Amino acid sequence: MRNEETSELKKIVWLASYPKSGNTWFRAFLTALLNDGDLDINQMKTDGIFSSRFIFDNSTDLDSTYLYDEEVKNMLPEVFCDMAQWYQKKNLFIKIHDAYTLNTENNPIVPTEPTRCAVYFIRNPLDVVASFANHNNGTLDEAIEIMNKPKGTLAKQKGNFNVNNQFRQLMLSWSGHVESWTNNLPFPVLVLRYEDMLADGLATFTKAVEFMGIEVQPGQVEKAIIASNFEKLKEKEKEKGFGEKNVKSESFFRKGKSGGWKEELNAEQIQSIITHHKTVMEKYGYPTIVDGES
16 A cells, blocks of 8 residues: 555544543534534544444444454454544544453554554542542442453443443553553544543643644634533433443533542542552642542
């Protein structure tokens, strides 16, 4: 393949995160940005999720329910190479919760060839806990167990809504997930902190738009930020529902704040998260000393 053809195929922008870290909020913003401020949360202007059975089956003409997880992971890189080649779009924005890992053929499950870049969303793991528990319709301790597990997997967990239409997502621990997406990848990665999205939305979202190479008009980013305000997302979910919500949980959009862990977690739960993830938390500016104890 000629170099110019290879360059044209580099159209995938991965929207990567551990669950409940701002990925869906950003996709809502991106939808409003690409749709002149209009936003239907059930019609996102992004291009699916990496773990989608539909994308895989449509590309391969196979029924993936007959395949082992290992077989799927070995085939996924080619699936997304094909997607980049055949979709007549300048950009493909693909959500992914899987950690950046190798398959059994020793190849990255995320293919480099069609990848332009990745935006990685990170959130204080202490705040992730309660939101993740709500999403899974589980307990705080169950969420902490998943987040601390070195080879944590999102599938067949209590209340998981996507076993039938998505593949098992290998996420590693929270720290393992972060490190897998931020350490020496073969394509550019921009890390966005959820807390910065809250505190300085204009600067943070503008930085992401520029990184992804999206051309915008003056005021376009501000308009999209207003349209995707968290309270508006909650209102839209209340009015029309949200297809990505776990059917057993009360809502998808919960609080959208930072620091809620101080009221929601007990001392033992806080210490468990800090003990397992202290190094990565400190790297990204999250507190690891609570009430004078590290």
